[in-house]
Amino acid sequence: MNILLTxxxxxxSEGINVxxxxxxxxxxxxxxxxxxxxxxxxxSLSITDPIKVEKVEDKxxxxxxxPVDCVSFGLSSLNVKFDLVVSGCNDGYNISYDTNYSGTVxxxxxxxxxxxxxxxxxxxRGSDFREIKQxxxxxxxxxxxxxxxxxxxxxxxxxxxxxxxxxxxxxxYYRNDENFFTKKQDGYYAYRKMDDEFNDKDTDxxxxxxxIISIVPLGKTLYxxxxxxxxxxxxx
Numbered sequence: 001m002n003i004l005l006t007x008x009x010x011x012x013s014e015g016i017n018v019x020x021x022x023x024x025x026x027x028x029x030x031x032x033x034x035x036x037x038x039x040x041x042x043x044s045l046s047i048t049d050p051i052k053v054e055k056v057e058d059k060x061x062x063x064x065x066x067p068v069d070c071v072s073f074g075l076s077s078l079n080v081k082f083d084l085v086v087s088g089c090n091d092g093y094n095i096s097y098d099t100n101y102s103g104t105v106x107x108x109x110x111x112x113x114x115x116x117x118x119x120x121x122x123x124x125r126g127s128d129f130r131e132i133k134q135x136x137x138x139x140x141x142x143x144x145x146x147x148x149x150x151x152x153x154x155x156x157x158x159x160x161x162x163x164x165x166x167x168x169x170x171x172x173y174y175r176n177d178e179n180f181f182t183k184k185q186d187g188y189y190a191y192r193k194m195d196d197e198f199n200d201k202d203t204d205x206x207x208x209x210x211x212i213i214s215i216v217p218l219g220k221t222l223y224x225x226x227x228x229x230x231x232x233x234x235x236x
Contacts, residue, residue: 001027004082004111006070007090008038008103011062015089018129019121022136023086030082032061032074039092041066041103043110067107075114084149085111088121089132093158095122095204096175099218108154112220117149124161124208131159139213142167153217158208165211172216173203 003023007016011033023029032053044066051065053073061078063070071085087107094102104120111118123131139157142148148155178193198206207214 001083002080003027003029004071004074004080004085004116005029005031006033006067006074006085006087006107008034008041008067008087008107009091010034010037011056011060013037013091015091015129015132018132019086019089019136022132022140026140027083028059030059030061030074030078030080032063032070032078034067034070035062035064038067038103039090040101041068041106042101043068043106045069045072045110067103068110071107071110072113075111075116082116085116085118086121087118089129090120090122091127091129092125093122093208094120094156095158095208095214096173099156099172105154105156105218108156109218109220112151112154115151117151117154119143119149119155119157121157121159123159127159127161131161131164135159135164135213139167139215143215148215150217153219156204156216156218158204158214158216160208160211160213163211164213167213167215168202168207170204170207170212170214170216171200171202172218173198173200173205175205 020029045068046065051069053061053063055061087104090104094104099105108118108120175195177195181188181190204214204216
């Protein structure tokens with residue numbers, strides 16, 4: 001298996017190197033990732049400005065573009081036929097509507113443009129990636145054993161902090177946060193009062209707060225067929 005590994009924290013971050021060591025037993029791992037922290041880049045890409053890609057060492061490249069640039073370049077221009085794209089491991093959860101902003105998720109979604117299966121991997125900020133080191137092999141085996149990989153969706157995987165009880169397929173919970181800005185001397189800073197009412201046991205927010213490794217499928221587009229059907233009913 002040829003695996004393209006990227007992230008949004010940078011090519012030399014701890015999370016990406018932890019995943020590299022875990023993935024190498026499954027095949028050849030090639031890293032192409034941003035040259036610096038690109039958190040919050042979502043699915044942005046460079047259009048008018050050229051990107052620069054530099055080989056750091058064997059099978060490791062850094063790019064001055066976004067995480068999406070990295071995946072797009074890797075799948076189109078490295079002359080390697082990749083079987084899987086892995087994005088992460090992110091230092092911090094990518095759950096709920098945070099997936100809209102996540103460079104980790106954005107990079108994984110870009111793989112679908114090239115018809116390559118992909119997964120995004122995240123864990124609790126400040127966890128030292130110990131859950132990844134301990135449980136990633138089990139999750140990877142779970143994914144392959146149940147044939148969960150697809151070219152039609154990505155798997156967004158979040159590892160809970162400390163206690164791990166099980167692995168489960170979940171769904172995205174849209175938190176009802178209170179978002180606001182506070183003015184300081186040098187400008188406005190964004191803050192968030194987090195919604196913590198997680199009652200639906202099938203959601204990613206509930207799962208990672210109850211010791212469950214959450215695997216949520218995310219589609220390749222924002223289109224929702226059920227909403228279209230509802231709109232068609234309104235105009236009939």
